[in-house]
Amino acid sequence: MDATTAPHRIPPEMPQYGETNHIFEMMQNMLQQLLIHQPEDPIPFMIKYFQEDNDNVPKIIILGPPASGKTTIAMWLSKHLKSVFLSLENLMTKEYSSLAERARKHYQKMKSLPPLLLVKLIQERLGEDDCLRRGWILDGIPETREQVLMIQALGITPRHVIVLSAPDTVLIERNLGKRVDPHNGEIYHTTFDWPPEFEIQNRLIVPEGISEKETAQRLMAYHRSIVRVLPSYPKTLKVISADQPCVDVFYQALTYVQTSHRSNAPFTPRVLLLGPMGSGKRLQAALLAQKYGLVNVSCGQLLKEAVADKSKFGEVIQPFFEKDMAVPDSIIMNLLSSRLTQHDCIQKGWVMYGFPRDLDQAHMLDTLEYKPNR
Numbered sequence: 160m161d162a163t164t165a166p167h168r169i170p171p172e173m174p175q176y177g178e179t180n181h182i183f184e185m186m187q188n189m190l191q192q193l194l195i196h197q198p199e200d201p202i203p204f205m206i207k208y209f210q211e212d213n214d215n216v217p218k219i220i221i222l223g224p225p226a227s228g229k230t231t232i233a234m235w236l237s238k239h240l241k242s243v244f245l246s247l248e249n250l251m252t253k254e255y256s257s258l259a260e261r262a263r264k265h266y267q268k269m270k271s272l273p274p275l276l277l278v279k280l281i282q283e284r285l286g287e288d289d290c291l292r293r294g295w296i297l298d299g300i301p302e303t304r305e306q307v308l309m310i311q312a313l314g315i316t317p318r319h320v321i322v323l324s325a326p327d328t329v330l331i332e333r334n335l336g337k338r339v340d341p342h343n344g345e346i347y348h349t350t351f352d353w354p355p356e357f358e359i360q361n362r363l364i365v366p367e368g369i370s371e372k373e374t375a376q377r378l379m380a381y382h383r384s385i386v387r388v389l390p391s392y393p394k395t396l397k398v399i400s401a402d403q404p405c406v407d408v409f410y411q412a413l414t415y416v417q418t419s420h421r422s423n424a425p426f427t428p429r430v431l432l433l434g435p436m437g438s439g440k441r442l443q444a445a446l447l448a449q450k451y452g453l454v455n456v457s458c459g460q461l462l463k464e465a466v467a468d469k470s471k472f473g474e475v476i477q478p479f480f481e482k483d484m485a486v487p488d489s490i491i492m493n494l495l496s497s498r499l500t501q502h503d504c505i506q507k508g509w510v511m512y513g514f515p516r517d518l519d520q521a522h523m524l525d526t527l528e529y530k531p532n533r
């Protein structure tokens with residue numbers, strides 16, 4: 160094709176820049192908020208949105224039946240991640256908020272809140288500086304599909320939703336031992352988590368609603384509503400068994416909230432296959448290359464080809480081959496770098512194997528301009 164009519168090439172640095180700086184996700188989130196809030200003047204809204212820069216702070220919802228450990232895990236996560244712990248109780252006790260005051264009054268009378276009031280309360284709290292900067296962990300809310308839809312409509316989107324699960328019999332039994340520290344709301348258990356300090360032991364109180372009958376009733380209500388709540392979070396939800404020691408539940412929850420979800424951003428795969436000899440790297444690379452149209456880059460093959468072609472690299476490598484010596488890392492790196500920056504690799508992506516073989520080589524690979532992303 161004549162160079163004047165050939166399609167324009169996108170300079171490879173452009174997609175690379177987008178990938179490294181998560182531009183696609185940033186724009187996608189901003190667009191989402193713009194469409195939800197539909198501000199009269201979108202420009203200042205967008206500027207404020209980007210200045211807040213809180214796309215990556217924890218935004219976690221913890222759900223589960225009564226006594227599954229929601230509050231315990233939410234509080235531990237909040238301490239560990241330094242994010243704001245939010246529960247119905249502490250949302251209502253917020254000072255200087257007319258919404259919170261209305262909620263308190265309503266709750267005292269009815270022992271529940273109208274969904275709209277609850278959701279407004281959450282929205283007000285999440286818009287405050289500490290939640291914006293440090294992120295938030297919502298304990299046991301939303302409980303119904305109606306609440307879920309209202310929360311979604313306000314543009315509140317959790318990045319991670321954890322659902323704790325355990326058999327009802329375990330939970331009924333467990334709830335009987337629940338104790339609460341009235342000073343700070345910390346949760347303890349007579350068998351599983353008893354504080355060593357006498358001072359704390361003496362001030363613990365037995366919370367309301369933990370009898371067998373009450374827990375069983377709350378469990379029934381939970382099972383009825385949760386089936387309509389969970390499908391609302393298909394991509395962000397993880398179920399964790401709560402029928403195991405608290406610490407194990409916590410670490411599974413922590414690992415999950417620290418992972419980022421697969422993004423929809425377009426990207427060029429740069430795949431590195433690692434594995435011991437005989438593990439099938441060559442075959443898998445060939446299959447991946449075929450399926451996804453990637454360039455198959457075998458480090459060993461590249462070295463051999465360079466020698467066979469008598470290329471400038473080949474001439475440098477040849478003496479090492481003749482003496483049966485390992486080719487120095489710097490030469491391999493140059494060879495790889497020149498291959499991976501060729502147009503086909505940049506455009507189609509690649510799958511590579513045979514390098515790195517040790518930590519030094521791995522560090523070198525890390526300095527490459529187009530390093531692996533898978």
Ligand SMILES: Nc1ncnc2c1ncn2[C@@H]1O[C@H](COP(=O)(O)OP(=O)(O)O)[C@@H](O)[C@H]1O
Pocket residue numbers: 223224225226227228229230231232333334336337338346347348349351352401402403404405406408
């Ligand atoms: N994995 C666990 N194993 C044993 N006891 C637990 C576990 N998780 C929580 N607990 C205890 O169970 C009781 C209920 O926990 P809590 O966090 O209040 O549950 P929820 O908020 O889901 O109602 C507390 O006494 C807590 O110490």
